[in-house]
Amino acid sequence: EAGVAQSPRYKIIEKRQSVAFWCNPISGHATLYWYQQILGQGPKLLIQFQNNGVVDDSQLPKDRFSAERLKGVDSTLKIQPAKLEDSAVYLCASSPTRDSSEAFFGQGTRLTVV
Amino acid sequence: GEDVEQSLFLSVREGDSSVINCTYTDSSSTYLYWYKQEPGAGLQLLTYIFSNMDMKQDQRLTVLLNKKDKHLSLRIADTQTGDSAIYFCADLGGGADGLTFGKGTHLIIQP
Numbered sequence: 394e395a396g397v398a399q400s401p402r403y404k405i406i407e408k409r410q411s412v413a414f415w416c417n418p419i420s421g422h423a424t425l426y427w428y429q430q431i432l433g434q435g436p437k438l439l440i441q442f443q444n445n446g447v448v449d450d451s452q453l454p455k456d457r458f459s460a461e462r463l464k465g466v467d468s469t470l471k472i473q474p475a476k477l478e479d480s481a482v483y484l485c486a487s488s489p490t491r492d493s494s495e496a497f498f499g500q501g502t503r504l505t506v507v
Numbered sequence: 508g509e510d511v512e513q514s515l516f517l518s519v520r521e522g523d524s525s526v527i528n529c530t531y532t533d534s535s536s537t538y539l540y541w542y543k544q545e546p547g548a549g550l551q552l553l554t555y556i557f558s559n560m561d562m563k564q565d566q567r568l569t570v571l572l573n574k575k576d577k578h579l580s581l582r583i584a585d586t587q588t589g590d591s592a593i594y595f596c597a598d599l600g601g602g603a604d605g606l607t608f609g610k611g612t613h614l615i616i617q618p
Contacts, residue, residue: 435511435610436595499549500548501549
């Protein structure tokens with residue numbers, strides 16, 4: 394079974410530029426999550442989708458971050474404009490259902506903002 | 508908000524048992540998890556326990572849950588160099604709105 398795929402693996406941008414990350418969850422998984430992991434900390438949930446609808450985006454900085462999952466499969470997370478403090482690893486995870494016991498993580502995209 | 512706490516470092520000798528501890532605050536947690544993260548890699552689910560269980564064993568891994576004290580532990584028997592990683596405790600709250608992670612425990616293996 395293929396795992397959660399994310400791209401790119403690494404991205405370096407200057408502050409005030411825009412960046413987008415892509416995630417392809419495990420086939421058939423209805424729930425998709427984006428997490429932000431700042432160096433030295435645990436992952437923090439940014440947004441959760443159930444199919445193509447947003448379940449929870451309470452911790453998403455909506456003035457600069459946006460995410461979509463238009464067809465209920467792939468998802469993109471965008472930052473516009475980026476700030477230095479956005480430097481982190483962005484992890485995508487998926488699970489079969491919202492209350493499933495297991496969430497599977499991709500390898501993440503490491504973003505460096507200079 | 509909900510919180511998950513772990514100590515930042517644990518150093519053990521190769522061959523000994525490692526015990527990584529975690530406390531959480533969400534009394535409505537349904538599942539509690541241990542994830543492993545090696546350098547440059549994503550999170551690997553090691554094991555999880557349902558909140559109405561006390562213990563779960565899976566090969567070298569033993570998870571103990573004290574729901575009254577909101578304390579979770581992960582015991583790794585016969586610790587090997589390949590176990591060197593950061594271990595994250597996480598809980599899934601009753602609202603099932605994503606996982607809340609601790610900051611991770613760096614497991615350091617001494618030869």
